[in-house]
Amino acid sequence: MDYVLVHGAFYGGWSWQPVADALRALGHDVHVVAQLPSGGADPARLGDLAADVAHVRALVDGVGREVVLTGHSYGGMVVAELADHPRVRHSVFLAAFRPKRGQTLLDIRSPHPVEWVESREDGTLHVTADESIAREVLAADLDEPVFAAVHGRGGAQAAVSYTRPSSGPEHTHPVIYVVCERDKAIFPADQEKMADGADHVVRLDAPHLVPLTHPREVAELLAGVR
Template identity: 40%
Template structure:
Protein backbone atom coordinates (compact mmCIF):
# COMPACT_ATOMS: atom_id res chain seq x y z
CA UNK A 1 0.00 0.00 0.00
CA UNK A 2 1.12 3.54 -0.75
CA UNK A 3 1.15 6.85 1.09
CA UNK A 4 -0.48 9.66 -0.86
CA UNK A 5 -0.23 13.36 -0.02
CA UNK A 6 -2.79 15.42 -1.93
CA UNK A 7 -1.87 19.09 -2.27
CA UNK A 8 -4.63 21.53 -3.14
CA UNK A 9 -4.55 24.46 -5.54
CA UNK A 10 -5.19 28.17 -5.08
CA UNK A 11 -8.29 29.24 -3.15
CA UNK A 12 -8.66 25.72 -1.69
CA UNK A 13 -7.82 23.93 1.55
CA UNK A 14 -6.82 20.34 2.17
CA UNK A 15 -10.29 19.61 3.51
CA UNK A 16 -11.70 20.01 0.00
CA UNK A 17 -9.74 16.91 -1.08
CA UNK A 18 -11.40 14.64 1.49
CA UNK A 19 -14.02 13.30 -0.96
CA UNK A 20 -11.15 12.29 -3.25
CA UNK A 21 -9.15 10.79 -0.40
CA UNK A 22 -11.98 8.51 0.73
CA UNK A 23 -11.95 6.09 -2.27
CA UNK A 24 -8.14 5.93 -2.12
CA UNK A 25 -8.26 5.07 1.59
CA UNK A 26 -10.92 2.46 0.83
CA UNK A 27 -8.32 0.66 -1.29
CA UNK A 28 -6.04 0.43 1.74
CA UNK A 29 -3.76 3.38 1.07
CA UNK A 30 -2.82 6.12 3.52
CA UNK A 31 -3.86 9.62 2.39
CA UNK A 32 -2.91 13.01 3.82
CA UNK A 33 -4.63 16.25 2.78
CA UNK A 34 -2.61 19.11 4.28
CA UNK A 35 -3.49 22.78 3.93
CA UNK A 36 -0.62 24.92 2.67
CA UNK A 37 0.58 27.95 4.59
CA UNK A 38 -1.38 30.96 3.39
CA UNK A 39 -4.61 29.05 2.77
CA UNK A 40 -5.58 28.00 6.27
CA UNK A 41 -8.14 29.85 8.39
CA UNK A 42 -6.42 32.78 10.01
CA UNK A 43 -3.25 32.49 7.92
CA UNK A 44 -1.84 35.80 6.71
CA UNK A 45 -2.41 36.27 2.98
CA UNK A 46 0.87 38.13 2.70
CA UNK A 47 3.10 35.05 2.60
CA UNK A 48 5.08 34.04 -0.46
CA UNK A 49 5.84 30.88 -2.39
CA UNK A 50 8.87 29.94 -0.29
CA UNK A 51 6.76 29.81 2.87
CA UNK A 52 4.14 27.63 1.16
CA UNK A 53 6.84 25.21 0.00
CA UNK A 54 8.42 25.18 3.46
CA UNK A 55 5.05 24.31 5.01
CA UNK A 56 4.67 21.23 2.81
CA UNK A 57 8.27 20.09 3.25
CA UNK A 58 7.81 20.57 6.99
CA UNK A 59 4.59 18.53 6.93
CA UNK A 60 6.40 15.58 5.34
CA UNK A 61 9.21 15.84 7.87
CA UNK A 62 7.01 16.41 10.93
CA UNK A 63 4.93 13.35 10.04
CA UNK A 64 8.03 11.36 9.08
CA UNK A 65 6.52 10.45 5.72
CA UNK A 66 8.58 8.54 3.16
CA UNK A 67 7.98 6.81 -0.18
CA UNK A 68 5.28 9.43 -0.73
CA UNK A 69 3.19 9.79 -3.87
CA UNK A 70 2.94 13.59 -3.83
CA UNK A 71 0.12 15.09 -5.89
CA UNK A 72 -0.28 18.78 -6.66
CA UNK A 73 -3.32 20.39 -8.26
CA UNK A 74 -2.96 23.59 -10.29
CA UNK A 75 -0.96 26.04 -8.10
CA UNK A 76 -0.04 23.01 -6.02
CA UNK A 77 2.30 21.99 -8.84
CA UNK A 78 4.54 24.91 -7.89
CA UNK A 79 4.65 23.73 -4.29
CA UNK A 80 5.27 20.02 -4.92
CA UNK A 81 8.10 20.91 -7.33
CA UNK A 82 9.80 23.04 -4.70
CA UNK A 83 9.24 20.38 -2.05
CA UNK A 84 10.72 17.67 -4.27
CA UNK A 85 13.81 19.83 -4.68
CA UNK A 86 14.15 20.23 -0.90
CA UNK A 87 13.32 16.74 0.41
CA UNK A 88 13.66 14.37 -2.57
CA UNK A 89 14.44 11.34 -0.39
CA UNK A 90 10.89 11.41 1.04
CA UNK A 91 9.13 11.23 -2.34
CA UNK A 92 8.56 8.19 -4.55
CA UNK A 93 6.57 9.87 -7.31
CA UNK A 94 5.33 13.34 -8.21
CA UNK A 95 1.83 13.55 -9.69
CA UNK A 96 0.66 16.77 -11.33
CA UNK A 97 -3.09 17.13 -11.81
CA UNK A 98 -3.69 19.90 -14.33
CA UNK A 99 -0.90 21.65 -12.52
CA UNK A 100 1.81 24.20 -13.18
CA UNK A 101 5.29 22.81 -13.80
CA UNK A 102 7.96 25.45 -13.11
CA UNK A 103 11.58 25.52 -14.09
CA UNK A 104 14.10 27.36 -11.95
CA UNK A 105 13.40 31.11 -11.86
CA UNK A 106 9.81 30.86 -13.14
CA UNK A 107 6.72 32.07 -11.32
CA UNK A 108 3.16 30.93 -11.78
CA UNK A 109 2.22 34.14 -13.59
CA UNK A 110 4.84 33.31 -16.23
CA UNK A 111 2.66 30.36 -17.25
CA UNK A 112 -0.79 31.99 -17.44
CA UNK A 113 -2.16 34.21 -20.23
CA UNK A 114 -1.74 38.00 -19.91
CA UNK A 115 -5.43 38.60 -19.22
CA UNK A 116 -5.20 36.50 -16.05
CA UNK A 117 -2.18 38.46 -14.86
CA UNK A 118 -4.03 41.73 -15.48
CA UNK A 119 -7.07 40.40 -13.61
CA UNK A 120 -5.04 39.19 -10.63
CA UNK A 121 -3.09 42.46 -10.50
CA UNK A 122 -6.33 44.45 -10.45
CA UNK A 123 -8.02 42.27 -7.82
CA UNK A 124 -5.02 42.17 -5.48
CA UNK A 125 -4.47 45.93 -5.71
CA UNK A 126 -7.91 46.44 -4.20
CA UNK A 127 -7.07 44.44 -1.06
CA UNK A 128 -5.11 45.38 2.06
CA UNK A 129 -3.20 42.08 2.23
CA UNK A 130 -2.26 41.46 -1.42
CA UNK A 131 -4.72 38.58 -1.66
CA UNK A 132 -6.65 37.55 -4.75
CA UNK A 133 -10.05 35.91 -5.23
CA UNK A 134 -11.33 34.30 -8.41
CA UNK A 135 -14.46 35.98 -9.82
CA UNK A 136 -17.45 33.64 -9.87
CA UNK A 137 -18.13 33.89 -13.65
CA UNK A 138 -14.61 32.56 -14.36
CA UNK A 139 -15.05 29.84 -11.74
CA UNK A 140 -18.35 28.76 -13.20
CA UNK A 141 -17.48 28.85 -16.92
CA UNK A 142 -13.79 27.92 -16.96
CA UNK A 143 -13.06 26.03 -13.73
CA UNK A 144 -16.32 24.10 -13.10
CA UNK A 145 -17.75 23.88 -16.59
CA UNK A 146 -18.91 20.29 -16.02
CA UNK A 147 -21.09 21.23 -13.02
CA UNK A 148 -24.58 22.53 -12.53
CA UNK A 149 -24.99 26.13 -11.45
CA UNK A 150 -25.96 24.94 -7.97
CA UNK A 151 -22.87 22.73 -7.69
CA UNK A 152 -20.65 25.60 -8.80
CA UNK A 153 -22.19 27.96 -6.26
CA UNK A 154 -21.85 25.50 -3.38
CA UNK A 155 -18.19 24.82 -4.21
CA UNK A 156 -17.39 28.52 -4.72
CA UNK A 157 -18.64 29.29 -1.23
CA UNK A 158 -16.01 26.92 0.17
CA UNK A 159 -13.11 28.85 -1.38
CA UNK A 160 -10.92 31.40 0.37
CA UNK A 161 -8.77 34.35 -0.67
CA UNK A 162 -5.31 33.34 -1.88
CA UNK A 163 -1.92 35.00 -1.19
CA UNK A 164 -1.01 36.63 -4.50
CA UNK A 165 2.73 36.66 -3.78
CA UNK A 166 2.72 32.90 -4.37
CA UNK A 167 1.81 33.66 -8.00
CA UNK A 168 4.46 36.35 -8.51
CA UNK A 169 7.40 34.84 -6.60
CA UNK A 170 9.96 33.04 -8.75
CA UNK A 171 10.78 29.52 -7.61
CA UNK A 172 14.35 28.61 -6.72
CA UNK A 173 15.33 25.07 -7.73
CA UNK A 174 18.66 23.25 -7.80
CA UNK A 175 17.27 21.05 -10.60
CA UNK A 176 14.49 21.57 -13.11
CA UNK A 177 11.72 18.93 -12.97
CA UNK A 178 12.99 17.13 -16.08
CA UNK A 179 16.35 16.66 -14.35
CA UNK A 180 14.89 15.28 -11.13
CA UNK A 181 15.37 11.53 -10.64
CA UNK A 182 11.97 11.16 -8.97
CA UNK A 183 9.32 9.39 -11.08
CA UNK A 184 6.61 11.71 -12.43
CA UNK A 185 3.04 11.49 -13.71
CA UNK A 186 0.66 14.03 -15.23
CA UNK A 187 -3.13 13.79 -14.94
CA UNK A 188 -4.93 15.80 -17.61
CA UNK A 189 -8.66 16.46 -17.46
CA UNK A 190 -9.63 16.92 -21.09
CA UNK A 191 -12.44 19.45 -20.54
CA UNK A 192 -10.31 21.70 -18.33
CA UNK A 193 -10.53 25.25 -19.72
CA UNK A 194 -9.16 27.06 -16.66
CA UNK A 195 -6.31 27.83 -19.05
CA UNK A 196 -7.20 28.54 -22.68
CA UNK A 197 -6.89 25.42 -24.82
CA UNK A 198 -4.30 27.21 -26.95
CA UNK A 199 -2.18 27.55 -23.80
CA UNK A 200 -3.35 24.32 -22.22
CA UNK A 201 -1.97 22.17 -19.47
CA UNK A 202 -0.95 19.24 -21.64
CA UNK A 203 1.39 19.05 -23.49
CA UNK A 204 2.61 22.62 -22.92
CA UNK A 205 3.35 22.15 -19.22
CA UNK A 206 3.48 18.37 -18.88
CA UNK A 207 6.37 18.08 -21.33
CA UNK A 208 8.54 20.08 -18.92
CA UNK A 209 8.65 16.95 -16.75
CA UNK A 210 10.91 15.08 -19.15
CA UNK A 211 10.02 11.38 -18.84
CA UNK A 212 6.54 11.04 -17.31
CA UNK A 213 3.40 8.90 -17.23
CA UNK A 214 0.27 10.47 -18.74
CA UNK A 215 -3.21 9.72 -17.40
CA UNK A 216 -6.16 11.42 -19.08
CA UNK A 217 -9.84 11.46 -18.21
CA UNK A 218 -12.93 13.58 -18.93
CA UNK A 219 -13.64 16.46 -16.60
CA UNK A 220 -13.01 20.02 -15.59
CA UNK A 221 -10.36 21.75 -13.50
CA UNK A 222 -12.44 21.01 -10.40
CA UNK A 223 -13.12 17.30 -10.81
CA UNK A 224 -12.51 17.01 -7.06
CA UNK A 225 -16.01 18.46 -6.66
CA UNK A 226 -17.82 17.05 -9.70
CA UNK A 227 -16.52 13.44 -9.78
CA UNK A 228 -14.16 12.72 -6.87
CA UNK A 229 -14.34 8.95 -7.41
CA UNK A 230 -13.11 9.24 -11.00
CA UNK A 231 -10.32 11.54 -9.89
CA UNK A 232 -9.34 9.12 -7.12
CA UNK A 233 -9.10 6.29 -9.66
CA UNK A 234 -6.90 8.43 -11.91
CA UNK A 235 -4.65 9.35 -8.99
CA UNK A 236 -4.14 5.68 -8.11
CA UNK A 237 -3.42 4.88 -11.76
CA UNK A 238 -0.92 7.74 -11.91
CA UNK A 239 0.67 6.76 -8.60
CA UNK A 240 1.10 3.02 -9.07
CA UNK A 241 4.49 1.42 -9.60
Protein backbone atom coordinates in the same frame (compact mmCIF):
# COMPACT_ATOMS: atom_id res chain seq x y z
CA MET B 1 1.04 3.51 -0.54
CA ASP B 2 0.98 6.91 1.18
CA TYR B 3 -0.36 9.96 -0.62
CA VAL B 4 0.13 13.64 0.19
CA LEU B 5 -2.43 15.88 -1.53
CA VAL B 6 -1.78 19.60 -2.03
CA HIS B 7 -4.70 21.86 -2.92
CA GLY B 8 -4.73 24.81 -5.30
CA ALA B 9 -5.25 28.53 -4.82
CA PHE B 10 -8.47 29.88 -3.29
CA TYR B 11 -9.48 26.54 -1.79
CA GLY B 12 -8.34 24.22 1.00
CA GLY B 13 -7.78 20.58 1.68
CA TRP B 14 -11.53 20.01 1.73
CA SER B 15 -11.43 20.15 -2.09
CA TRP B 16 -9.50 16.85 -2.01
CA GLN B 17 -11.93 15.11 0.35
CA PRO B 18 -13.79 12.98 -2.23
CA VAL B 19 -10.47 11.74 -3.66
CA ALA B 20 -9.02 11.12 -0.19
CA ASP B 21 -12.10 9.12 0.82
CA ALA B 22 -11.87 7.00 -2.34
CA LEU B 23 -8.16 6.31 -1.81
CA ARG B 24 -8.72 5.34 1.82
CA ALA B 25 -11.50 2.99 0.73
CA LEU B 26 -8.89 1.31 -1.47
CA GLY B 27 -6.68 0.79 1.58
CA HIS B 28 -4.23 3.67 1.19
CA ASP B 29 -2.99 6.18 3.75
CA VAL B 30 -3.77 9.74 2.72
CA HIS B 31 -2.39 12.99 4.14
CA VAL B 32 -4.22 16.11 2.99
CA VAL B 33 -2.73 19.59 3.34
CA ALA B 34 -5.55 21.36 5.18
CA GLN B 35 -4.52 24.91 4.29
CA LEU B 36 -1.44 26.30 2.60
CA PRO B 37 -0.04 29.42 4.31
CA SER B 38 -0.59 31.45 1.13
CA GLY B 39 -4.36 31.05 1.45
CA GLY B 40 -6.95 31.76 4.09
CA ALA B 41 -9.28 34.34 5.52
CA ASP B 42 -6.82 36.79 7.13
CA PRO B 43 -4.84 38.82 4.54
CA ALA B 44 -2.34 39.95 7.18
CA ARG B 45 -1.28 36.37 7.89
CA LEU B 46 -0.88 34.99 4.38
CA GLY B 47 2.48 33.57 3.34
CA ASP B 48 4.24 33.10 0.01
CA LEU B 49 5.48 30.11 -1.99
CA ALA B 50 8.41 29.57 0.38
CA ALA B 51 6.03 29.30 3.33
CA ASP B 52 3.89 26.82 1.40
CA VAL B 53 6.91 24.69 0.54
CA ALA B 54 8.11 24.65 4.15
CA HIS B 55 4.62 23.62 5.29
CA VAL B 56 4.37 20.70 2.85
CA ARG B 57 7.98 19.64 3.40
CA ALA B 58 7.26 19.31 7.12
CA LEU B 59 4.20 17.19 6.35
CA VAL B 60 6.16 14.88 4.02
CA ASP B 61 8.97 14.60 6.57
CA GLY B 62 6.45 13.66 9.22
CA VAL B 63 4.92 10.79 7.24
CA GLY B 64 8.12 8.81 7.67
CA ARG B 65 7.56 6.72 4.53
CA GLU B 66 7.76 7.21 0.79
CA VAL B 67 4.84 9.19 -0.62
CA VAL B 68 3.16 10.05 -3.88
CA LEU B 69 3.10 13.85 -3.75
CA THR B 70 0.21 15.29 -5.75
CA GLY B 71 -0.52 18.96 -6.44
CA HIS B 72 -3.59 20.45 -8.06
CA SER B 73 -3.41 23.83 -9.84
CA TYR B 74 -1.23 26.21 -7.77
CA GLY B 75 -0.26 23.19 -5.70
CA GLY B 76 2.02 22.20 -8.56
CA MET B 77 4.27 25.15 -7.76
CA VAL B 78 4.76 23.63 -4.30
CA VAL B 79 5.25 20.08 -5.55
CA ALA B 80 7.92 21.25 -7.99
CA GLU B 81 10.00 22.59 -5.10
CA LEU B 82 10.18 19.11 -3.55
CA ALA B 83 11.52 17.46 -6.70
CA ASP B 84 14.59 16.17 -4.89
CA HIS B 85 12.97 15.17 -1.61
CA PRO B 86 14.22 11.70 -0.63
CA ARG B 87 10.78 10.53 0.56
CA VAL B 88 8.87 11.54 -2.57
CA ARG B 89 8.49 8.46 -4.75
CA HIS B 90 6.44 10.15 -7.49
CA SER B 91 5.32 13.70 -8.21
CA VAL B 92 1.87 14.05 -9.77
CA PHE B 93 0.78 17.35 -11.31
CA LEU B 94 -3.00 17.45 -11.68
CA ALA B 95 -4.02 20.29 -14.02
CA ALA B 96 -1.19 22.03 -12.21
CA PHE B 97 1.47 24.63 -12.76
CA ARG B 98 4.82 22.95 -13.33
CA PRO B 99 7.57 25.60 -13.46
CA LYS B 100 11.14 25.36 -14.59
CA ARG B 101 13.98 26.88 -12.59
CA GLY B 102 13.49 30.63 -12.15
CA GLN B 103 9.91 30.72 -13.40
CA THR B 104 7.05 32.21 -11.42
CA LEU B 105 3.41 31.25 -11.78
CA LEU B 106 2.88 34.48 -13.71
CA ASP B 107 5.57 33.43 -16.18
CA ILE B 108 3.80 30.21 -17.12
CA ARG B 109 0.13 31.08 -16.80
CA SER B 110 -1.97 31.52 -19.92
CA PRO B 111 -1.61 34.88 -21.70
CA HIS B 112 -5.40 35.05 -21.98
CA PRO B 113 -7.18 37.62 -19.76
CA VAL B 114 -8.02 36.13 -16.36
CA GLU B 115 -11.44 37.66 -15.83
CA TRP B 116 -12.46 35.18 -13.14
CA VAL B 117 -9.79 36.33 -10.66
CA GLU B 118 -10.15 39.60 -8.76
CA SER B 119 -7.20 41.52 -7.29
CA ARG B 120 -7.67 43.58 -4.13
CA GLU B 121 -5.70 46.41 -2.57
CA ASP B 122 -4.74 44.30 0.44
CA GLY B 123 -2.51 42.13 -1.74
CA THR B 124 -4.93 39.24 -2.12
CA LEU B 125 -6.54 37.50 -5.06
CA HIS B 126 -10.08 36.08 -5.07
CA VAL B 127 -12.31 34.09 -7.37
CA THR B 128 -14.94 36.38 -8.87
CA ALA B 129 -18.14 36.76 -6.88
CA ASP B 130 -20.08 35.98 -10.07
CA GLU B 131 -20.93 32.32 -9.57
CA SER B 132 -21.95 31.74 -13.17
CA ILE B 133 -18.57 32.88 -14.48
CA ALA B 134 -16.66 30.94 -11.82
CA ARG B 135 -18.64 27.75 -12.46
CA GLU B 136 -18.12 27.96 -16.21
CA VAL B 137 -14.35 28.36 -15.77
CA LEU B 138 -13.73 25.97 -12.89
CA ALA B 139 -16.34 23.25 -12.69
CA ALA B 140 -19.10 23.32 -15.27
CA ASP B 141 -19.75 19.64 -14.49
CA LEU B 142 -21.09 20.48 -11.04
CA ASP B 143 -24.77 21.34 -10.65
CA GLU B 144 -25.38 24.97 -9.73
CA PRO B 145 -26.39 24.29 -6.08
CA VAL B 146 -23.34 22.07 -5.58
CA PHE B 147 -21.00 24.63 -7.08
CA ALA B 148 -22.61 27.38 -5.00
CA ALA B 149 -21.50 25.51 -1.86
CA VAL B 150 -17.98 25.13 -3.28
CA HIS B 151 -17.87 28.78 -4.27
CA GLY B 152 -18.96 29.82 -0.81
CA ARG B 153 -15.98 28.06 0.77
CA GLY B 154 -13.42 29.86 -1.37
CA GLY B 155 -10.92 32.18 0.29
CA ALA B 156 -8.11 34.61 -0.40
CA GLN B 157 -4.79 33.83 -2.06
CA ALA B 158 -1.70 35.95 -1.44
CA ALA B 159 -0.74 37.68 -4.70
CA VAL B 160 2.92 37.42 -3.68
CA SER B 161 2.68 33.63 -3.97
CA TYR B 162 2.39 34.10 -7.73
CA THR B 163 5.59 36.13 -8.01
CA ARG B 164 8.11 33.94 -6.19
CA PRO B 165 10.36 32.08 -8.70
CA SER B 166 10.83 28.35 -8.55
CA SER B 167 14.18 27.06 -7.34
CA GLY B 168 13.77 24.23 -9.85
CA PRO B 169 15.62 21.35 -8.19
CA GLU B 170 16.33 18.31 -10.36
CA HIS B 171 13.86 15.46 -10.00
CA THR B 172 15.13 12.35 -8.28
CA HIS B 173 11.90 10.45 -8.96
CA PRO B 174 9.34 10.00 -11.78
CA VAL B 175 6.90 12.75 -12.74
CA ILE B 176 3.33 12.26 -13.91
CA TYR B 177 1.35 15.10 -15.46
CA VAL B 178 -2.45 14.89 -15.76
CA VAL B 179 -3.95 17.17 -18.40
CA CYS B 180 -7.59 18.14 -17.95
CA GLU B 181 -8.86 18.58 -21.48
CA ARG B 182 -11.84 20.83 -20.64
CA ASP B 183 -9.97 23.11 -18.25
CA LYS B 184 -10.77 26.80 -18.69
CA ALA B 185 -8.60 28.04 -15.82
CA ILE B 186 -5.28 26.57 -16.98
CA PHE B 187 -5.85 25.93 -20.66
CA PRO B 188 -5.07 22.42 -21.96
CA ALA B 189 -2.54 23.82 -24.45
CA ASP B 190 -0.62 25.35 -21.55
CA GLN B 191 -0.86 22.12 -19.58
CA GLU B 192 0.55 20.20 -22.53
CA LYS B 193 3.56 22.53 -22.54
CA MET B 194 4.11 21.99 -18.83
CA ALA B 195 3.72 18.24 -19.30
CA ASP B 196 6.71 18.22 -21.66
CA GLY B 197 9.46 16.11 -20.16
CA ALA B 198 7.20 14.29 -17.70
CA ASP B 199 7.76 10.57 -17.44
CA HIS B 200 4.09 9.87 -18.06
CA VAL B 201 1.23 12.04 -19.31
CA VAL B 202 -2.43 11.21 -18.68
CA ARG B 203 -5.36 13.07 -20.21
CA LEU B 204 -8.77 13.30 -18.56
CA ASP B 205 -12.01 14.63 -20.04
CA ALA B 206 -12.55 16.96 -17.10
CA PRO B 207 -12.65 20.64 -16.05
CA HIS B 208 -10.28 22.39 -13.67
CA LEU B 209 -11.72 21.36 -10.30
CA VAL B 210 -11.23 17.72 -11.20
CA PRO B 211 -10.79 16.50 -7.58
CA LEU B 212 -14.41 17.52 -7.02
CA THR B 213 -15.90 16.70 -10.42
CA HIS B 214 -14.12 13.38 -11.11
CA PRO B 215 -12.90 12.04 -7.74
CA ARG B 216 -13.23 8.36 -8.64
CA GLU B 217 -11.15 8.73 -11.79
CA VAL B 218 -8.47 10.71 -9.95
CA ALA B 219 -8.35 8.22 -7.09
CA GLU B 220 -8.02 5.27 -9.45
CA LEU B 221 -5.28 7.04 -11.37
CA LEU B 222 -3.33 7.78 -8.19
CA ALA B 223 -3.88 4.29 -6.85
CA GLY B 224 -2.20 2.95 -9.97
CA VAL B 225 1.02 4.86 -9.31
CA ARG B 226 3.79 2.53 -8.21
